[in-house]
Amino acid sequence: MVEKRIRNMEEFATVSGISRPTLSKYFHDPGSVRATTRERIESALEQYDYRPNIFAINQNRKLTKTIGILVPYLSDPFFAEMVRLIERLCIDAGYWPVVFSAHGETELENNALATLESLRPAGALIAPLGRSSDFEVVERFTEEVPTVVFDSNLEVGKAFVGNDNVQSIGLIVDYLCRTGEPPCFFEMPPVNPNANRRRDTYVQSMERLGHQPQVVSVRGGDWDFERIGLDEGMRLISERALPSDTILCSNDRLAIGLIAAAYQKGLRVGHGPGCALRIAGHDDHPWAQFSCPPLTTVAQDYRAVAERSVEILFKLIDGEDLGEERQMHYFQGRLVLRASA
Known part of the structure; x- marks a missing residue:
């Protein structure tokens, strides 16, 4: 037992070292997380004498049907095509995609993530800037929102999908x-x-x-x-x-x-x-x-990357356990011979 009283899920996630999405899954269905993870959570609950507000948890679970999509530069033909494919897949599945562009700037990427999180999306598909991303900001977002990373492999989120x-x-x-x-x-x-x-x-x-x-x-x-x-x-x-x-x-x-x-x-x-x-x-x-x-x-296999990214995200939204290890999915390229070489 500890003297300081834990007031909410955010504080409990911080002191226990267990991510907020994992805690939410546990409180919704203890059997949805791995046995070792369940033991860690239950041990922390006893240690910190924390009892969650079940009503608040249920309210937080009433997510929108919004899917956030963030790319570095929407005018780039590669990202424009990827967004087109992802949008169509989301719409066909009954979700509504909201698209953000970072315009190649760290501050705008951070602002886009903050705005997207405020919309309480069901999930997000993001292609981070990469070298110029604020890693802590992106990582924090992926801990709060079910997220799949595509194209630019920043080490965040539950899965990465991209070109080999x-x-x-x-x-x-x-x-x-x-x-x-x-x-x-x-x-x-x-x-x-x-x-x-x-x-x-x-x-x-x-x-x-x-x-x-x-x-x-x-x-x-x-x-x-x-x-x-x-x-x-x-x-x-x-x-x-x-x-x-x-x-x-x-x-x-x-x-x-x-x-x-x-x-x-x-x-x-x-x-x-x-x-x-x-x-x-x-x-x-x-x-x-x-x-x-x-x-x-x-x-690059645009369609395969888009389809796999969306497929994995829907599994996360449905609460499917993808395991402790971050998933990595690579698709092979195809040589296209034209007149320039």
């Missing part, structure tokens, strides 16, 4: 090395963990194939990827600073900007006679097939 960057980058590096000069890797300062993983996998893949990795890191640090690809591409071409005639870009948006730079500098992009450069990307975002020339890339 190791497989997809290895796939396109193998192709480019087989069919022409080994590629250099064109990147800007990383905005999320995917960029780091893609660069590291490029280096490992080149070394595995017996080639010297050549990473070209350019200036820029916001989400205006096409502009960065254009401006820095023109500079590198003018300075004859590209170490290879084959360039693998960290993402499609950088690659489209680089293709535009080559055009403005009078260089033909493609695979064949008269072509000065081969350019490839990653993601197969909705505009990749309409660049000139159309972009060779690796396609």
Whole structure:
């Protein structure tokens, strides 16, 4: 027994070290949590002499049919497509999605999470900013709201769903090395963990194939990827600073900007006679097939990522126990061959 009286569930969660969602599940149905977790809760109840307000618990359980969706930048074609798929899946299941964009800014991501939590959603699907996220804010949100993380693997929430960057980058590096000069890797300062993983996998893949990795890191640090690809591409071409005639870009948006730079500098992009450069990307975002020339890339499985994310979230909302370990779901990419490489 302790002297200080615990007044509410938040205080009990803090002193016991057990998350609020887990406590809520226990008080709704003790059999819904693991036996070891149930023992911890019941031991803490005895230690702190805490008896919850059952009426308040029941009121809190009257959640809306709202599903929150948060992405770093809604104008990014990749996230726009992911949101479109997720929205449709939620609507078809009888939920109403509410979409927030962080616009690439930490403060706006924090504000969006606070606003979303105030709506008392049934659950949330979030793609965090990543490197610039306020980890404690995001983590606290995921402890209060059933949450699945997609695309950017910040270590929060009960599950992550995304692309297998190791497989997809290895796939396109193998192709480019087989069919022409080994590629250099064109990147800007990383905005999320995917960029780091893609660069590291490029280096490992080149070394595995017996080639010297050549990473070209350019200036820029916001989400205006096409502009960065254009401006820095023109500079590198003018300075004859590209170490290879084959360039693998960290993402499609950088690659489209680089293709535009080559055009403005009078260089033909493609695979064949008269072509000065081969350019490839990653993601197969909705505009990749309409660049000139159309972009060779690796396609993420947008639909599979969206469907699995929503499937797991509905399990969390229904109170299904996913286990103590955070779930990790990766989907493989698919090589898409077009005229640029």
